[in-house]
Amino acid sequence: MTQTNDKLVIAGREFDSRLMVGTGKYADFQQMVRAIEVSGAQIITVAVRRVNISDRSKESLLDHIDLKKYTLLPNTAGCYTAEDAIRTCRLAREAGLSDFVKLEVLGDEKTLYPNNEELLKAAKVLLAEGFTVLPYTSDDPIICKKLEDMGCAAVMPLGAPIGSGLGIRNPYNIQIILESVKVPVIVDAGVGTASDAAIAMELGCHGVLMNTAIAGAKDPVAMAEAMNCAVRAGRLAYLAGRIPRKLYASASSPLAGLIG
Amino acid sequence: MNITTNGEAVSIDPLNVQEYLLSLGIDPRRVAVELNLEILPKAQYETTDLKEGDTLEIVQFVGGGSLPASLPKAG
Numbered sequence: 566m567t568q569t570n571d572k573l574v575i576a577g578r579e580f581d582s583r584l585m586v587g588t589g590k591y592a593d594f595q596q597m598v599r600a601i602e603v604s605g606a607q608i609i610t611v612a613v614r615r616v617n618i619s620d621r622s623k624e625s626l627l628d629h630i631d632l633k634k635y636t637l638l639p640n641t642a643g644c645y646t647a648e649d650a651i652r653t654c655r656l657a658r659e660a661g662l663s664d665f666v667k668l669e670v671l672g673d674e675k676t677l678y679p680n681n682e683e684l685l686k687a688a689k690v691l692l693a694e695g696f697t698v699l700p701y702t703s704d705d706p707i708i709c710k711k712l713e714d715m716g717c718a719a720v721m722p723l724g725a726p727i728g729s730g731l732g733i734r735n736p737y738n739i740q741i742i743l744e745s746v747k748v749p750v751i752v753d754a755g756v757g758t759a760s761d762a763a764i765a766m767e768l769g770c771h772g773v774l775m776n777t778a779i780a781g782a783k784d785p786v787a788m789a790e791a792m793n794c795a796v797r798a799g800r801l802a803y804l805a806g807r808i809p810r811k812l813y814a815s816a817s818s819p820l821a822g823l824i825g
Numbered sequence: 826m827n828i829t830t831n832g833e834a835v836s837i838d839p840l841n842v843q844e845y846l847l848s849l850g851i852d853p854r855r856v857a858v859e860l861n862l863e864i865l866p867k868a869q870y871e872t873t874d875l876k877e878g879d880t881l882e883i884v885q886f887v888g889g890g891s892l893p894a895s896l897p898k899a900g
Contacts, residue, residue, distance in 0.1 A: 588888035597888065612889025615831040615882065616856055618849050626886050627855055642889050655864050656884050660857035776889075 571804065573772050575749055576665075576697045576718040578636075582607045583766065584796040585638065585751065587776025591785060594629045600779055601635070604789035610638045610667055610774065613657045638699065640667035645680065647687035654691055666691065667721070667753075667774075669701040677727040677754075681708050685715070692716045701753050704738040706745045713746040720746055721774060724765060725755025728777040732761035736768055743769045759788075759795035766799025767807070828879045843870035846883070856885045 572579040585608040591597035601609060611626060630637070639657030644650040647670060654666045670687055672680035679702050691698050697718045702708050704722040712720050722742055725731035732755060733739060743750050749771035756762050756778045765773050773796055782788035827836050837845065842865060846853045858865045859882040865873060875881075 591888065610889060611886040613857075613884050614887045614889075616849075616851060616885050618830055618833065618835075618851075618883065625852075625855060626888055637886065639886065640889060652859075656857040656859060656882075657886075658857075659864050659866065660855070660884065660886060 571800065573749065575699070580607045580636075582793075582796075583772040583800055584762070584792055585610065585772060585774040586779060586789070586792075587640075587774070588626060588630075589776050590780035594624060594626070596785055597780075598629050600785045600789040601630075603786055603793065604779065605793040607634075608636045608638050610640045610776070612642050613639055613653050613660065636665065637661050637663065638665050638667050639663075640701075641669045641687075643671070644669065645671050645683075647683040647690070650683070650687040651690050654687075654696060655694075658696070664695060664697045665699070666696050667699045667701060679703050679723070681705070684708075685711060688712060688715055688717060699751070704735050704742065706738065706741040709742045709750075710745050713748050717748065719749040719751055719771070721751045721753035723754040724752045724761065727754040728781075729755055730757025730761075730778060730781075731755055732757050733764050733768070736764065739765070739768050739770065756792075759791040762792050762795040763799035763802070766796055767802050769803050772796075826875070826877045828875055828877070828881060830881045831883055837875065840875055841871055842873045842875065842881075845875060845881075846870065849883075851883065856883050858883055 573583050582605045584606045586604050586606040587610045641650040641653045650670045670680050670683040672678045688698050699719045700712050701721045709720040724733040751772040752765040752770050753774040756775045762773045779785050779788045
């Protein structure tokens with residue numbers, strides 16, 4: 566139960582940190598690099614976009630990220646069809662030479678909720694092509710079980726809509742998912758502040774993925790540190806085993822030897 | 826010769842993909858290329874000559890978490 570041998574294992578790869586962070590929405594690369602460093606994260610998500618061919622003056626993300634230190638997890642953010650997501654994953658593999666992908670197929674722009682029908686379609690094709698698929702999904706135990714049965718390396722249910730900061734809206738569903746699947750369960754999206762991350766970990770989740778909660782904070786670097794602490798604290802509390810909830814008090818000082 | 830790169834019509838001298846990327850100031854190791862909707866493996870950049878009417882998509886990794894953003898569209 567010590568921290569030292571408690572690793573997150575995804576598709577046979579071990580990670581010390583259970584916090585995964587995104588690289589979007591930062592004020593500049595310096596702030597992003599500092600926040601990622603302080604977060605302790607080892608897996609960082611990146612998006613795949615067209616190179617601007619008319620203006621090559623802008624710096625590239627990879628100029629700022631030490632690829633020996635971090636595992637890149639390309640995502641398919643912004644994809645609304647299985648076809649687009651599959652295409653993005655193939656390009657990501659060619660650009661990064663890794664099979665790890667965060668598969669995300671969105672349903673609509675207002676909720677950014679997953680389109681699970683398209684998600685399952687895309688996962689099937691990508692798994693057949695040898696990708697290690699980490700799917701972003703709704704907090705639905707049945708879909709999560711289906712994704713595991715297909716061969717996904719983890720399942721990533723949302724805590725609340727992307728960027729909403731509403732926290733873990735349905736801890737009971739997350740608990741059912743944890744009981745239903747054997748692959749790591751990583752809460753992806755919805756975290757607003759440190760306690761949300763701690764709650765996910767206390768439930769027994771294997772990791773938490775976030776972007777906006779850190780990058781959108783007034784002080785992203787300080788929030789990155791808070792999230793680092795919260796994920797570790799939540800994990801330790803889960804491993805330590807919390808006391809049962811009881812309606813009435815239970816004295817913590819001995820009753821014997823009271824004066825009077 | 827005319828080709829389409831990332832949705833823009835461009836006129837170029839005959840080149841292979843590797844030469845074209847370098848002419849744009851792009852580090853070929855940092856990008857992925859789709860030629861006429863098929864992924865072009867990096868090992869084939871130097872042996873693939875661009876032809877009239879080719880459509881190229883050149884993509885790279887950018888900052889992102891779970892964000893909505895515009896996609897490279899097919900074609």
